Amino acid sequence: MTENLTEIIVFTVLFLLVSGMGFVAARWRRPTDLASLDEWGLGGRRFGTWITWFLVGGDLYTAYTFVAVPALMFGAGATGFFALPYTIVTYPLIFLVVIRLWSVSHAHGLVTPADFVRVRFGSPTLALAVAITGLVATMPYIALQLVGIEAVLKSMGVGGELPLIIAFAILAAYTYQSGLRAPALIAFVKDTLIYVVILVAIIYIPARLGGWGSIFDAARAKFEATPAPGDGYLLNANNQLQYVTLALGSAMALFLYPHSVTGVLAARNRGVIKRNMSALPAYSLLLGLIALLGYMAIAAGVKPVSSGGKADPNTVVPQLFDAMFPSWFTGVAYAAIGIGALVPAAIMSIAAANLFTRNIYKEYFRRDATDAQEASVSKIASLVVKIGAVLVILLIDPQFSIDLQLIGGVIILQTLPAVALGLYTRWFHRAGLIAGWAAGLTAGMVLLYNIANPATDHAHFGGSAFPLGKLGLDTKVTVYAGFLALIVNLVVAVAGTLIARAAGSPEGEDATRPADYFADEGDPRVQPVELTGSH
Template sequence: MLTAMGVPGQIPLIVAFLILALYTYSSGLRAPALIAFVKDALVYLVIIVAVIVIPVKLGGWDMVFGGAEKALATINPLTHAAKGSLLLNGNNQLQYVTWALGSALALFLYPHSLTGVLASNSRKTIKRNMAALPAYSLVLALIALLGFMALAAGIKPIKGDSTTIVPVLFDKMFPSWFTGIAFAAVAIGALVPAAIMSIGAANLFTRNIYKEFFRRDASSKEQAQVSKLASLVVKIGAVGFILILNTQFAIDLQLIGGIIILQTLPSVALGLYTRWFHRWGLVAGWVAGMLVGLVMLYQIPNPATGHLHFGGSAYSLANFGLHSKVQIYVGFSPSW
């Protein structure tokens, strides 16, 4: 696939990977921590401007939601049903509630979340960041509105890739100089969490596998070097996933990852809270939750993408033998 400038679409991704690899390899966690200020400023600027300017160009928020509702009411030729609706119906309200709760519970179980917390220089830093988290979450809600704007504006993704819909919207609605700023915000906004994720994975490998099973007497310098190399391997694997696998599957993989990490919550939370539970009982519960969760995921198709398995995270209660079309979030059910 070529970009608008005739450059192969993989080239920008590879360049972004090289930048990410170089600045995290040389500076470690300090690099994403410093650039996060630039990232937050750009994201806030772009989103605030977008939610003000784009609705004005489209004729107001009533036109945005009205146009989005009409676009979602059109029939999907693959599923022979409406593409969606602005409001949740009775079948997916429970799924949304359990998904929101499950995602919130899983958020701080991810290793990269703990990496940022443990790297803080004081308790006050953590409190200050947690106090600002609701404001940042509000920006995420505003980002969701960009999808409605794209539908109302009749924006079409590039070659059916839905992940391109917001960049195309920016390209159509803004002058070229501000479109460049918006694209920079998207790029930097992706690099910062990717850097922290790779560092978190590298630290897990170094401290829990390399030092535990291969080099118990490894020095701090040796552990730092192993972490750098492991971080590079993680980044290369991430780029390989994007280049080789279908983009939609990469998104589905994120949903699967959230479900998998959520299964550690009962055993980890209960195990840290009290020693009353036997450790092998907690492990058995985790194994059971993982197996049940993966089986449930395997049974979920996605007619819109043609996936027969692992097509999403919404599990119909009809699979339990109930006469109901109500859906529930997979991650919320196996080990609870």
């Protein structure tokens, strides 16, 4: 540990500085009272263009970006580059969704995606299904952030669980106190550090390794020397469909996550969202450069840190920085990764807590809960969610940390018919949507259960690439499990809708109006929807 002393000192100082900002954030733009979900969970819904830019960017570009994607490039090759087209495709898709979602949420004081489903389809049961799905899908995503912090600690020679627990406790404390204002304020520092580190890395590291040609040649040599199904310097016939469906499925899933919606609903008006959705693709350029760190690690001969007799691929980027940078700048880079994990973890836990409070606690336990009671329950729930994320790490041991996010994507995709399509059409019957959700989620879990992971000796939940050969087809082609599960969901939802209408099953009441989907700042005051309808 002494040989990493400089790195540890720099990392600790920056980490504590940013954590201190998290506690101070409670006083930043402080309202008269933080005791409501609008203030604690959505920052008062008053964030402008710049704050929203950093908040949403900090929300979407996480340890998944800085640790998981390069690790997948290092271990599996070209298939890891799916993250680039995925983030390029996602913004035109979500542009169609989030503006309408912001408007209807503004008009009715909605806080979560399940709130929207509740008022759109008049079904507390469907809203509960969406809320539970969001909670479950968020757990592995938060776990991925903790894995990112753990990878940095391992690279600094800091062993044991205590440092990770301490970081976890600090995160929990400032989230509890400051709510969404904490990650919004910290995101400024986080993005600045990340941009500095990556810009230095893409100039300095290739210069030391003999240029980009040498880097790509080294990557090609590695994958040609150790061929494996689904891996390679270039895509092959077996993983091209997986690549396409994974990119498209991930793009559709991104803004279904509760934390993505939370960042959007905190914006001040529709114009803020439009400007951000137009400008956020700039992050995709950064993501492409970050992904190439995996190939740089190959060229640099980086060896992942071994833990328990097994190499941990998640340590590839920290080990690359340690090998290439002077100690003081390595400490800065480590801090960028650690802080890059703290910001989204905070937003995710807040979003999950809001789901529990609005769509489970208030709906089923205390309909007359006050704003202060809602905020109090959300604070406690945010702590429980983080504990759940730790359990995910203990119970699931993926080969690549990115699998934690991909498994979450399979789950959250099953809310697409109710949330994303529901913003444009009410053709689906609530009974059909519930049936489709149940069928899609069941199919997704069965598919994930049957994906093995030989690298970790896990027979189940080893990733998201499902071999079509397991469906009886004579092929080695793989496909994203979430894509297949969504198809099952949509087919059942359509069939269920037709059957429900034929049987005369009552439709739920739609409490929204066409004008609600175009409401903007300055429109008539928010009019909360009363909780009505049968379960």
